[in-house]
Amino acid sequence: MKVGILGTGMVGQTIAAKLAENGDDVMIGTRDVQATLAKDKPDMMGNPPFRVWHDKNHKVKVGTFADTAAHAQLVVNALSGQASIEGLKMAGEKNIAGKIVVDISNPLDFSKGMPPSLFMSNTTSLGEEIQKAFPNAKVVKTLNTVNAYLMVDPKKLKDGDHTMFVSGNDAAAKAEVTAWLKKSFGWSDVLDLGDLTTARGSEMAVALWARVWMSTNNPMFAFKVVR
Amino acid sequence: MKVGILGTGMVGQTIAAKLAENGDDVMIGTRDVQATLAKDKPDMMGNPPFRVWHDKNHKVKVGTFADTAAHAQLVVNALSGQASIEGLKMAGEKNIAGKIVVDISNPLDFSKGMPPSLFMSNTTSLGEEIQKAFPNAKVVKTLNTVNAYLMVDPKKLKDGDHTMFVSGNDAAAKAEVTAWLKKSFGWSDVLDLGDLTTARGSEMAVALWARVWMSTNNPMFAFKVVR
Numbered sequence: 265m266k267v268g269i270l271g272t273g274m275v276g277q278t279i280a281a282k283l284a285e286n287g288d289d290v291m292i293g294t295r296d297v298q299a300t301l302a303k304d305k306p307d308m309m310g311n312p313p314f315r316v317w318h319d320k321n322h323k324v325k326v327g328t329f330a331d332t333a334a335h336a337q338l339v340v341n342a343l344s345g346q347a348s349i350e351g352l353k354m355a356g357e358k359n360i361a362g363k364i365v366v367d368i369s370n371p372l373d374f375s376k377g378m379p380p381s382l383f384m385s386n387t388t389s390l391g392e393e394i395q396k397a398f399p400n401a402k403v404v405k406t407l408n409t410v411n412a413y414l415m416v417d418p419k420k421l422k423d424g425d426h427t428m429f430v431s432g433n434d435a436a437a438k439a440e441v442t443a444w445l446k447k448s449f450g451w452s453d454v455l456d457l458g459d460l461t462t463a464r465g466s467e468m469a470v471a472l473w474a475r476v477w478m479s480t481n482n483p484m485f486a487f488k489v490v491r
Numbered sequence: 492m493k494v495g496i497l498g499t500g501m502v503g504q505t506i507a508a509k510l511a512e513n514g515d516d517v518m519i520g521t522r523d524v525q526a527t528l529a530k531d532k533p534d535m536m537g538n539p540p541f542r543v544w545h546d547k548n549h550k551v552k553v554g555t556f557a558d559t560a561a562h563a564q565l566v567v568n569a570l571s572g573q574a575s576i577e578g579l580k581m582a583g584e585k586n587i588a589g590k591i592v593v594d595i596s597n598p599l600d601f602s603k604g605m606p607p608s609l610f611m612s613n614t615t616s617l618g619e620e621i622q623k624a625f626p627n628a629k630v631v632k633t634l635n636t637v638n639a640y641l642m643v644d645p646k647k648l649k650d651g652d653h654t655m656f657v658s659g660n661d662a663a664a665k666a667e668v669t670a671w672l673k674k675s676f677g678w679s680d681v682l683d684l685g686d687l688t689t690a691r692g693s694e695m696a697v698a699l700w701a702r703v704w705m706s707t708n709n710p711m712f713a714f715k716v717v718r
Contacts, residue, residue, distance in 0.1 A: 376614075386608050386698070426717040429699075457702045465699035471613070472656075472692035475684045476716055485718035489703055490653040491711070 268293060268336025270329055270351050272300055274309065275368060275412045276342035277317050282416035284323045286448055291325040293332025295354065301326065333359035338366065338444070339401075345371040345383065345390055349397050361400035364437045366444075367391050367463075368407045368415070370470050379474035382467065391431060391463030402437035405463035406430045406445065406454075409473060411483045416449050418486070426486035427453045431462040455489060495520060495563025497556055497578050499527055501536065502595060502639045503569035504544050509643035511550045513675055518552040520559025522581065528553065560586035565593065565671070566628075572598040572610065572617055576624050588627035591664045593671075594618050594690075595634045595642070597697050606701035609694065618658060618690030629664035632690035633657045633672065633681075636700060638710045643676050645713070653713035654680045658689040682716055 265288050269276045272294045284290045294300040294314075303313040318326065325335070333339055333355035343351040348369045352360065371390040372380040384390060391405035406428060407415045418424040428451045432438040438456060445451040457465060469487065477483050493516045496503045507519045521527040521541075530540040545553065552562070560566055560582035570578040575596045579587065598617040599607040611617060618632035633655060634642045645651040655678045659665045665683060672678040684692060696714065704710050 381613050385695070386612055387603075422717050426715075455703065455706070457706050462702040462706070465702035468612070468695040468698040471695040475689040475692035476682065479682070479684050479689070480716075480718060482718065485716050488653075488715040488717045489707075490649050490713050490715045491707060491709065 265289070266335055266337045267291075267340060268332035268334075268338070269340045269342050270332060270355060271342035271344070271347075272314050272326075273307070273342065273344070274311050275415070276340075277314075277321070278412035278416055279340060279342060280324045281317075281321045283448060284321060288448075289335075290323070291327050291332045291335040293327050293329045293355065295329065295351070297326055297328060329355040330359055333363075336363065338364050340366045340368065341394070342368050345369045348390060348394060352394065352398060357398060357400070360398055363401060364440060365394070365398070365401045365403045366407070366441055367394055367403050367405045369394075370408050370467055372470070379471070379478055382471065385468050386464065389461070389463040389467045391467070392460050395433065395460050402432065402434040403460060404430055404432035404434075404437050404441040405460065405466060406441060409466055409469055410486045414484065414486055418452070419450050421484055421486055424450055424452050426488040427455050429455050429457050429462075429466045431457045431460050431466060433460050453488070492516070493562055493564045494518075494567060495559035495561075495565070496567045496569050497559060497582060498569035498571070498574075499541050499553075500534070500569065500571070501538050502642070503567075504541075504548070505639035505643055506567060506569060507551045508544075508548045510675060511548060515675075516562075517550070518554050518559045518562040520554055520556045520582065522556065522578070524553055524555060556582040557586055560590075563590065565591050567593045567595065568621070569595050572596045573600075575617060576621060579621065579625060584625060584627070587625055590628060591667060592621070592625070592628045592630045593634070593668055594621055594630050594632045597635050597694055599697070606698070606705055609698065612695050613691065616688070616690040616694045618694070619687050622660065622687050629659065629661040630687060631657055631659035631661075631664050631668040632687065632693060633668060636693055636696055637713045641711065641713055645679070646677050648711055648713055651677055651679050653715040654682050656682050656684050656689075656693045658684045658687050658693060660687050680715070
C-alpha cells in the first residue's frame with residue numbers, strides 16, 4: 265500500500281521504517297525537504313539527525329507534505345499536536361480529500377514544563393478539530409496512547425496483551441484502520457470507542473500516561489482495558 | 492478502624508457496607524440525617540431509598556458530615572465532585588485536620604449530557620483543590636477510576652489483575668492508604684503516581700473510562716498498566 269507519513273520526528277520515522285520493512289511504498293513528508301536532509305545535529309530529544317535514519321531506511325521516499333499526501337492511499341499524521349493542522353493544510357485539502365487520515369497526534373503543551381498539559385481537551389479534541397478543518401478526510405484517531413516503539417510492535421510488551429483505541433466518524437474507515445493495525449503492527453485488542461468525539465477520551469488519557477511514565481521512569485507500558 | 496464516609500449515594504453505601512462487613516466502625520455522613528432517612532423514592536439512577544440500604548446495613552452509623560468526620564480516624568470523600576468541597580466544609584476543618592482524606596470524587600459535569608465533561612482538569616484537579624481548601628488534611632486520591640463494585644472487590648474482575656492509582660503529597664499517608672486498599676478490598680496492583688498534581692492524570696482518565704463504558708455497555712472493567 266502507498267502510505268504517506270506526515271512528520272519526520274521519531275514517531276514518523278518509526279512508523280515509516282516498519283511499514284517499509286513490511287513492503288509498503290512509503291513516503292515521509294516534511295515542511296522543507298532540503299532543510300530536513302541538511303540537518304547534522306541531534307534534535308532536542310537527542311535523536312540523531314534525520315539523514316542518519318534515512319541512510320538506514322533509504323527505501324522510504326522523502327517529500328514535501330503535499331508530495332507525501334498526494335502519494336498516499338493512507339495518510340498518517342505523525343506531526344506534533346501544535347503543528348498538525350498547519351501541516352495538513354500544507355499537505356493540501358485536495359490531496360487528503362476522501363482518504364483515511366490516521367491521526368496519532370496529541371495536543372501536548374510543553375510550554376509550562378513537564379509533564380505537558382493539553383492545549384485542548386474535555387469539550388473537544390485534536391482529532392475532532394482536524395476533522396472539522398478537513399471535512400472530506402476520514403479521520404481515525406489511534407496509536408496516541410503508547411510510545412512509538414509499541415505503536416509498531418505491541419508484542420514487544422507482554423505479547424501484545426494490551427489495548428489500542430480507535431475513534432472516528434466513518435465506520436468503514438475505522439474497520440480498515442483496525443485491520444491495518446492488526447496486520448501491519450500486530451495489535452490484537454483494538455477497541456472501537458465510537459465517533460470522533462471519543463478521541464477526547466484517548467487524548468485525555470495521555471495525561472495519565474505522562475504521569476505513569478514519570479513515576480515509573482519507563483515509557484514501555486500500555487493501558488489494557490481489563491473486561 | 493473508625494471510618495467516616497461522606498456521601499450516602501451508591502459509592503458511599505458500597506464502601507460503607509464493605510468496611511462494616513470487614514469489622515470496621517463505620518459512620519456514613521449526610522447533609523441532613525432526617526431528610527436522608529425519610530426518603531422513600533428511588534434516586535435519579537433508580538437506586539432504592541437510603542433507608543432500604545440502611546435496614547440491611549444497620550451496623551453502619553448515620554450522622555451529619557460533621558458527626559462523621561469527628562467519628563473518623565480515616566475520612567472517605569464519596570460525595571459527587573460538585574458537592575465535595577462544600578460537604579467537606581460542612582464536615583468542618585477541625586474534624587478533618589491531620590487526618591487522611593481518601594478522595595474518590597471526580598469533577599464530573601453532567602449538565603451538557605452524556606458522557607460527562609470535567610468541570611476542572613488539565614491544569615488542576617479536584618484532589619488538588621480539596622487539598623488547597625483543607626491544607627491540614629492529608630488528601631490521597633484513589634479509587635476514582637473504577638465503579639463502586641470494583642472499588643471494594645477488585646477480584647470480581649480477572650482476579651484483580653488491574654491497576655489502582657494513588658496520588659498524594661504525604662508519603663506516609665499514601666503508604667497507609669495503599670495498605671488499606673490491599674487489606675480492606677483486596678487490591679494487588681497499586682501504582683503510586685506521585686504528588687497530588689498527578690490526580691490530574693487519574694481524573695482525566697475518567698474521560699476515557701466514560702467512553703469505554705458507553706462503547707462496551709459494561710461498567711465492570713478497569714484499566715491495567717501493562718508494564
